[in-house]
Amino acid sequence: MAVEGLVFPSTLVLLIVVLAFMAGALVFFIWAARAGQLGDLDRQAMLPLDERDLRVSHPWETAEQAEARREAWGEPLPPEPGEWGGAE
Amino acid sequence: MSGGEARAVGVGSALTAPAPRPAEEASRLPTSEERELRLRVDRSSRRPVLVAFGCSLVALLLGSVFGLTASVQMHSPELAGPGWLTFGRVRTAHLNAMVYGWASLAMLGVSLWMIPRLVHQELKWARLAEFGVWIWALALGYQLVRILGGIPSGMEWLEIGLYTGDTFLTVGGGMVGVALLRTLLARAVPHLYVSVWYIMAALIWFPIIFITGNWPAWAGAESAAVNWFYAHNALGLWLTAINVGAAYYLIPKVLGRPVYSYQLSLVGFWTLGFFYSLNGMHHVIGGPMPTWMITTSITASVLMVIPVAAVAINHHMTVVGRFAALRYSPTLRFVVLGAMAYTAVSLQGIFTALREVNRITHFTQWTVGHAHVGVYAFATLILFGSIYYILPRVLRREWPSARLISWHFWLVLLGIALYVTALTVAGVFQGLYLMDPAVPFRASVDVTLAGLQARSVAAVMLTAGHVVFAWHVWRLWRRPTPERELAPFHALRPVVREAGS
Numbered sequence: 001m002a003v004e005g006l007v008f009p010s011t012l013v014l015l016i017v018v019l020a021f022m023a024g025a026l027v028f029f030i031w032a033a034r035a036g037q038l039g040d041l042d043r044q045a046m047l048p049l050d051e052r053d054l055r056v057s058h059p060w061e062t063a064e065q066a067e068a069r070r071e072a073w074g075e076p077l078p079p080e081p082g083e084w085g086g087a088e
Numbered sequence: 089m090s091g092g093e094a095r096a097v098g099v100g101s102a103l104t105a106p107a108p109r110p111a112e113e114a115s116r117l118p119t120s121e122e123r124e125l126r127l128r129v130d131r132s133s134r135r136p137v138l139v140a141f142g143c144s145l146v147a148l149l150l151g152s153v154f155g156l157t158a159s160v161q162m163h164s165p166e167l168a169g170p171g172w173l174t175f176g177r178v179r180t181a182h183l184n185a186m187v188y189g190w191a192s193l194a195m196l197g198v199s200l201w202m203i204p205r206l207v208h209q210e211l212k213w214a215r216l217a218e219f220g221v222w223i224w225a226l227a228l229g230y231q232l233v234r235i236l237g238g239i240p241s242g243m244e245w246l247e248i249g250l251y252t253g254d255t256f257l258t259v260g261g262g263m264v265g266v267a268l269l270r271t272l273l274a275r276a277v278p279h280l281y282v283s284v285w286y287i288m289a290a291l292i293w294f295p296i297i298f299i300t301g302n303w304p305a306w307a308g309a310e311s312a313a314v315n316w317f318y319a320h321n322a323l324g325l326w327l328t329a330i331n332v333g334a335a336y337y338l339i340p341k342v343l344g345r346p347v348y349s350y351q352l353s354l355v356g357f358w359t360l361g362f363f364y365s366l367n368g369m370h371h372v373i374g375g376p377m378p379t380w381m382i383t384t385s386i387t388a389s390v391l392m393v394i395p396v397a398a399v400a401i402n403h404h405m406t407v408v409g410r411f412a413a414l415r416y417s418p419t420l421r422f423v424v425l426g427a428m429a430y431t432a433v434s435l436q437g438i439f440t441a442l443r444e445v446n447r448i449t450h451f452t453q454w455t456v457g458h459a460h461v462g463v464y465a466f467a468t469l470i471l472f473g474s475i476y477y478i479l480p481r482v483l484r485r486e487w488p489s490a491r492l493i494s495w496h497f498w499l500v501l502l503g504i505a506l507y508v509t510a511l512t513v514a515g516v517f518q519g520l521y522l523m524d525p526a527v528p529f530r531a532s533v534d535v536t537l538a539g540l541q542a543r544s545v546a547a548v549m550l551t552a553g554h555v556v557f558a559w560h561v562w563r564l565w566r567r568p569t570p571e572r573e574l575a576p577f578h579a580l581r582p583v584v585r586e587a588g589s
Contacts, residue, residue, distance in 0.1 A: 014317050015381075017300055017317070018365045018366045024292075025358065025362050036278070038354065041351055041354070042350070043279065044282075045350035046346055047277065047279060048205075048206060048281060048283070048341050049344065050123075054344050054345075058344055058410075058413065058416075059416060060410060060413040060415065062409075069344070081486045082486035084416055084417035084418075084420060084477075085338070085417055085473065085480075086419055086477070
C-alpha cells in the first residue's frame with residue numbers, strides 16, 4: 001500500500017538506530033566482561049568511598065550501627081561542617 | 089571479621105551494619121598521597137564545573153520566569169503581552185532553558201566533577217571542557233533569543249536552529265565528552281564504578297539521539313516518529329542516566345556505606361542500555377505509525393520495570409534504617425527524594441504507555457504533570473543535591489546558611505507536589521471529558537481551569553525556591569564566611585589509623 005510505503009522509511013531508520021543502540025550495548029557488555037569489569041564486584045562497590053567516609057561518626061546511626069562501624073573501621077572520626085553536603 | 093562478612097560487601101545483607109570491611113580492602117584505603125590526589129582531582133575540574141553550574145543557574149532563573157509566565161497565560165490569556173511574550177514562545181523558551189540550559193549544563197558540571205573523582209585521575213584537557221561548556225551555554229542563550237523572536241522549528245524538544253544551535257551544542261558537548269573520555273582512558277583504577285558507566289554512556293548516547301533527531305531529512309509522519317524517539321530518549325538516556333549515576337555516587341558517599349547490591353546496580357544499567365531506546369513510540373499511540381512499532385515500544389516500556397526496580401530496590405535498601413540521615417544531609421534529602429521520584433515517574437510512564445490508559449491521558453495535562461515528575465521531581469532534585477555536595481568542595485568553603493537550604497527545599501518540594509497533583513487530576517478529568525461525545529469540547533477545557541490556576545501557584549513557589557537557591561550560591565561564591573572556610577576534611581590532614589583497626 002502506498003501509505004505504508006511512505007511510512008516505512010521512518011520506522012526503518014529508527015529500527016536501525018535502535019538496533020545500533022542494542023548492538024553497541026552488547027559490544028560494550030562483552031568488552032566489560034572480557035576486561036574484568038563485571039568481576040570483583042565487592043571491591044567495585046567500595047570505589048566511591050574514602051576511609052574518612054567509612055570512619056566518620058554518623059549522628060543519625062543507632063548505637064548498634066555505630067558500634068558495627070567502629071568494629072569494622074576503627075575509632076570514629078568527628079564530622080566536620082558540611083561533611084554530608086550542605087550546612088547542617 | 090569472617091570471610092563470610094567480608095564477602096557481604098555490596099550486598100547489604102546486614103541492614104544495621106555500616107560497611108563490613110573485607111580483608112582485601114585494607115590495601116585499597118586511601119593513603120595521604122591518595123588524599124592529596126583527591127584534592128588535585130577536585131582542583132583540576134574546578135573551572136569547568138563552576139562555569140557549568142554558573143550558566144545552569146542563569147538558565148534555571150530564566151526558565152522559571154518563562155515557565156511562570158506561560159503557566160499564568162494558560163488560565164489568563166488576556167495577560168499574553170507583546171508577541172515575544174505569547175504562550176507559544178515563552179513556553180518553548182521555558183522548555184529549552186530548563187532542559188538544555190539548567191539540567192544539561194548542571195549535568196555536565198556534575199559529570200566533570202564526578203568522573204575524575206571516580207577514576208582517581210585529574211581532569212584531562214580541562215580547558216577544552218571549559219571551552220565546550222561556554223560554547224554550549226552561549227549557543228543556547230542565542231537560541232532562546234531566537235525562540236522568543238518567533239523562529240523555533242516547531243518540533244517539540246527540537247526547536248533550536250540546526251546550524252545556529254544544534255551544531256554548537258553538539259560541538260560543545262562533544263568537547264566535554266572528549267575531555268572526560270581522555271580522563272577515563274588515563275584512569276588510575278582498574279574498575280569502572282556504576283556511576284561512570286551511566287555518565288559515560290549518557291555522553292555517548294546523547295549525541296547519537298541528538299543528531300538523529302535533528303537530522304534535516306524527516307518530514308510528515310517521519311518527523312513525529314523521530315521527534316518522539318529523540319524526546320523520550322533525551323529523558324531516558326540523557327537526564328536519567330546522569331542523574332541515576334549521580335545518585336549512585338552520592339547516596340553511598342553520604343551514608344558511608346556501599347550500595348545495597350552492586351550486582352543489581354549493574355543489572356539496572358545494562359537493561360536500560362539494551363531496552364530503553366525504543367520507548368519513545370508510545371508517544372504516538374493512535375498516530376499514523378505501523379502498529380507493530382508502537383506495540384514494540386509499549387513492550388519495551390513495560391520492560392523498563394527491570395532497571396527501574398533494580399534502581400528503586402538498591403537506593404531504598406541502601407537508605408533503609410538510616411532515613412534519619414535526611415535531617416542531617418541536605419544533599420541526601422534532595423537526592424533520596426529525587427530517587428523516589430525516579431521510581432514514581434518510571435512506573436507512571438509504564439502505566440501511561442499502555443493503550444488503555446494512553447487513550448485517556450493523551451493530549452491532556454496529565455502528560456505535562458508526568459514530564460515534570462521526570463525532569464523536575466527526579467532530575468532537578470538530584471541536581472540540587474549534587475550541587476549542595478559539590479560546590480563546597482570545589483570552592484572549599486561551606487554553605488553560609490542552613491536556613492536558606494531549608495527554605496529552598498520546602499519551597500520546591502511543596503511546589504512540585506502541588507504542580508503534579510493539580511495537573512494529574514485535571515488531566516484525568518480532561519481526558520474523560522474529551523472521550524465523552526455528549527460533553528461539549530469547551531467543558532473539557534473548563535474542567536482544567538482550577539488545576540491550571542493551582543499550577544501557577546506551584547510555579548510561584550518553585551520560582552521562589554530557585555531564587556533562594558541562586559541567592560545562596562551567590563553568597564557562597566562572593567561572601568565566604570571565615571569560620572566555615574576550608575573545612576578540615578578538605579585539607580591534607582592524614583587520618584591516623586588505629587593500630588590493629
